[in-house]
Amino acid sequence: MGYVVDRWHLARPPEGAPECGEHKGKVASKVHGQGKRWQARYLDPTGQERTSLWRTKPEAEKEILKQESAKLDGSWVDPDRGKTKVEQVVFDIWLPATSTIERTKREYRGVMNRYLIPEWGDREVRSIRPSEAGAWQNLLTTKYELSGSTPNRTARLVRSVFRIAVIDRMIPFSPFDGIKSPTLVLPQIDPPDIDTVRRIIGEAHHDRWAAMAELDALTGLRSGEIRGLRTDNLRLLHRALDVHQQLVYEPGSGLYLDKLKTGAGRRTVPLNQRAVDLLAAYIAKYPPPGSGPWAGLIFTMPEGTPIGESTLDWAFKAMCRKAGARKYRWHDLRHHYASVLIAGGENPKVVSKRLGHTDVAFTMRVYAHLFAEAEEQTRSVLDAAWAVPAQTRGEGGRQAAAPESSQPTGREPESRAAKPSLVQLNA
Known part of the structure; x- marks a missing residue:
């Protein structure tokens, strides 16, 4: 006492x-x-x-x-720690406490230096008022001219700085409490359908780009994940692919392999037989480097060096142009993979896991309209299956049975013959 x-x-x-x-x-x-x-x-x-x-x-x-x-x-709040400058809270307290990889921390540091430190860096953390917090969020679109989902993501990071100040008993409450976050604007996802993907793959000027595009459509890997794919990630006998690293580029360091940002990103992706055959054929024709820093890297340039993101984007845009398709991005192949799973009735939680999303809520936000389309397709299938055929009445008021051919049998149509691989490779 x-x-x-x-x-x-x-x-x-x-x-x-x-x-x-x-x-x-x-x-x-x-x-x-x-x-x-x-x-x-x-x-x-x-x-x-x-x-x-x-x-x-x-x-x-x-x-x-x-x-x-x-x-x-x-x-209880520490009255002395409330005098700490915002800049010190960001770089000495919040940033070291974030559970993410060092590369992501460098990205966070850049965000803070661009949008927060110029406004509040020399202010005491206890001095920021809720009205100022709301005004700062408005600056993201007015002064800094951010758009799309960037204002929401930037504000989320800054709001987390003040949350940790509350947890550390520096301030009694966050100035952002009660202040609505910037609206999360997600682009409308309109992925290419299977016929379009086939056309695009068919216009590849090298097996490398065709194999990468088809594999991405069958696995939904991110650009860095497929470019950083190594033979030790493959378990072809089990028809599985382990995703636990990616190829990244950083000024001053160049291209290098790094672990994924989140634990959810580290996942196992099931491979269908088509993907297994594609990988086996490609590796047989183009053996990965056996030694050096890029040993085991499956997709490389002719000299055995890794593929840069801009190089892959250039090749894919050329394929889209030759196929007469619109200007799709490489990431749209990942959206295509998600759309195929959703159209097939896959559980949202499973879709989220396959894509390596942190939580299923994010998956639902991004692909909400596709799930809605899938629900409508389910209704149409049920309506067609349970449709009552036209009936006629015979003598005595009894209903005549509908022709047998018009009654639903419950049998699924015979599967079609498997189509040959889109990538013709020599073993």
């Missing part, structure tokens, strides 16, 4: 000390008459003693009660 100290008078005066001329029965201390008289003392949740000065004793006692109560209900 805390206690109050009278700074102006000695608690244990020596014998024979002269009485204070202003306060009867008291012995003056060296600081008598200097500053505020009463000092509130208490232990914070870590056991460290805290002090504050007050003009009257009731004010000091009230402060003790306030702090002890806050300790009990968990709302």
Whole structure:
């Protein structure tokens, strides 16, 4: 429990000390008459003693009660840490606490240096008001001219800085509490259908681009994941592909293999037989490097070096142009994979897992319209299956049975013969 100290008078005066001329029965201390008289003392949740000065004793006692109560209900805030500058909170507290890879932390540091530090970097974290938080979010679109999903993602990062300040007892609440986040604007996904993907693959000017495009349509890998695919990621006998790394580029470091950003990204993707045959044929025709930094890398340039993202994008755009398709991005093959799973009735949670999304809610937001289309397709299938054929009435009012050929049999149509691979490769 805390206690109050009278700074102006000695608690244990020596014998024979002269009485204070202003306060009867008291012995003056060296600081008598200097500053505020009463000092509130208490232990914070870590056991460290805290002090504050007050003009009257009731004010000091009230402060003790306030702090002890806050300790009990968990709302205690460190009054000194609230003076910490926002820039220090970002780089010394928040950034080291983020559970992500170093490359992503560098991206976060860039976001903070561009949009937060110029506005609030030298402010005390406790000084930011909710009205200022709302005004800052508006600057993202007005002053910094961000668009699409970028304002929402940027605001989410900054809001997390103040959340950790609350958790660390630097401030009692975040200035963003009660302030609505910028609207998350997601682009309308309109992936190419299977016929379009086949046409695009058919216009590849090298087996490399055709194989990569077809494999991506069958697995939904990100660009960095398929470019960083190595033979030790493959388990062809089990018809599975383990995704746990990606090829990335960084100025000053060039291309290198790095682990994925999130745990959800590390996943196992089932391979159908078509994908297994494609990979086996491609590796047989173009053996991966056997040694060096790129040993085992499946898709490389002729000299055995990795493929840059811009090179892959250039090749894919050329394929789309020759196929007479619109200007699809490589990432649209990933959307195509998702659309095929959804149209086939795959569970949203499974779709999210196959794509390596952090949570299924994100998958539902991105592909909500495709799930809606899949639901309508389900209704159409059921309506067609349960449609009652035209009926006629015979003598005596009895219904005549519908012709046998028009009744639903419940049998599935015979599967069509498997089509040859889109990529003709020599073993």
